Amino acid sequence: AQSVAQPEDQVNVAEGNPLTVKCTYSVSGNPYLFWYVQYPNRGLQFLLKYITGDNLVKGSYGFEAEFNKSQTSFHLKKPSALVSDSALYFCAVSANSGNTPLVFGKGTRLSVIA
Amino acid sequence: DAEITQSPRHKITETGRQVTLACHQTWNHNNMFWYRQDLGHGLRLIHYSYGVHDTNKGEVSDGYSVSRSNTEDLPLTLESAASSQTSVYFCASSTGTSGFPDTQYFGPGTRLTVL
Numbered sequence: 001a002q003s004v005a006q007p008e009d010q011v012n013v014a015e016g017n018p019l020t021v022k023c024t025y026s027v028s029g030n031p032y033l034f035w036y037v038q039y040p041n042r043g044l045q046f047l048l049k050y051i052t053g054d055n056l057v058k059g060s061y062g063f064e065a066e067f068n069k070s071q072t073s074f075h076l077k078k079p080s081a082l083v084s085d086s087a088l089y090f091c092a093v094s095a096n097s098g099n100t101p102l103v104f105g106k107g108t109r110l111s112v113i114a
Numbered sequence: 115d116a117e118i119t120q121s122p123r124h125k126i127t128e129t130g131r132q133v134t135l136a137c138h139q140t141w142n143h144n145n146m147f148w149y150r151q152d153l154g155h156g157l158r159l160i161h162y163s164y165g166v167h168d169t170n171k172g173e174v175s176d177g178y179s180v181s182r183s184n185t186e187d188l189p190l191t192l193e194s195a196a197s198s199q200t201s202v203y204f205c206a207s208s209t210g211t212s213g214f215p216d217t218q219y220f221g222p223g224t225r226l227t228v229l
Contacts, residue, residue: 044218
């Protein structure tokens with residue numbers, strides 16, 4: 001069975017500082033990995049995904065994520081945080097074989113302080 | 115522009131009543147999904163469909179049902195609403211064949227309260 005862990009419920013960072021939101025996964029075989037963001041009273045919005053290829057994936061709004069197979073991690077990063085980045089972030093995983101849907105983590109609330 | 119819509123956006127109902135939440139997408143996506151979002155649990159999959167007349171149970175399917183009669187719609191029915199089903203419900207759709215986990219696009223959500 002596949003699973004995702006987001007070990008931090010809340011991450012606080014000062015505006016202008018780099019941010020990292022952590023994600024580790026467990027899946028049989030090679031993973032498909034996604035990051036989504038949710039702003040208050042909105043649905044989830046796609047940020048980026050890893051399917052295959054380069055371990056560093058660049059996405060929307062200046063976010064990037066690094067796939068680390070040995071550590072089974074897919075941490076979300078941004079070099080310089082903005083107050084507008086404050087939101088709820090979800091990591092999701094699926095195995096790349098068979099018809100397995102995505103499994104989402106419990107989410108990490110990012111708060112960027114001016 | 116293509117989109118995915120949910121209705122109603124807010125619903126209050128009573129225990130034991132049947133409730134149907136609508137989801138409509140104009141992306142012409144094969145795959146559609148229903149999730150519920152609860153504090154401390156993140157998003158949990160209720161039911162999903164990989165095409166017309168195809169439906170599958172997710173992690174938390176008890177008390178819910180879906181049917182897929184066309185590409186655009188996947189209504190979610192609560193057969194007999196319970197207070198434990200108070201939640202925010204999200205519909206999503208994605209392209210791809212055979213359930214390939216391509217990017218999912220989410221609707222705005224329906225906030226359901228069961229009294």
